[in-house]
Amino acid sequence: MGKSKTLIFPDGESLIKAAAVYFATAANEAIRDRGHFLAALSSGNETAFLLYETLGRSPYKEYLPWEKIHIFWCDEKCLPPSHEESNYYQAWQYWLKHVSIPSKNIHRIQGELSKEEAIRGYRNDLLLFAEDKDWPVFDWVLLHLGSNGQVASLFPDSNIDPAAQEEMIFSVKYPTMGKLADRIALSPALINQARQVVIMASGSIHAEALVSTIKGIRDESRWPAQKINPQEGLLVWLVDDAASQYSIV
Secondary structure, rough: OOEEEEEEEOOOOOOOHHHHHHHHHHHHHHHHHOOOOOEEOOOHHHHHHHHHHHHOOOOHOOOOOOOEEEEEOOOOOOOOOOOOOOHHHHHHOHHHHOOOOHHHHEOOOOOOOOHHHHHHHHHHHHHHOOOOOOOOOOOOEEOOOOOOOOOOOOOOOOOOOOOOHHHEEEEEEOHHHHHHHEEEEEEEEHHHHOOEEEEEEHHHHHHHHHHHHHHHOOOOOOOHHHHHHOOOOOOEEEEEEEOOOOOOO
């Protein structure tokens, strides 16, 4: 298992600023060492949108070598890319359309296709970056902790086949979520290959999930974020005071 650290910021604004600097630093280090930066995003919330907006503005839009940055997604809803609930659409609207990243560097999950076609296409895309390994190794994975302990479309008591979670990518359905029920997600096993995984949590609504995930009894069914434990990489919790109102360090 890799290392982990928790960084606590006084408010949401300072958290967003720090996350943007962290992204930029990780990108430049990866490009220096390996020639490109492979980043994977997860489903969005208000905190994610604020980070996206920050990365889409100066100085980041001019400062970062976008032609060497590749953006992937950890999960996606089975929706067309123009749908406002699409994870791709949200990242595009708030961030990616505002920077000079080449279109070939944006690797979305094609949620408008059948699950089988979308999984097959995304797996093939991912394997192009596997180099000499069986699976690609992301330089930076960004996740957002949900109030119920969910990350990357892994929800409590989801009854997902454990074998599926050991594959590269799998499909899942949550019947209670209506039009957002059908999803495609990278497996925890693949996410845990990453060099760095960043999980953000902001606001008191996430306090219970945060402390339970980090310091609570091991119960991955109840607190799915506990599944995220990079094997050799670094797990970083970026949180604000409101989310960390219980002792987590």
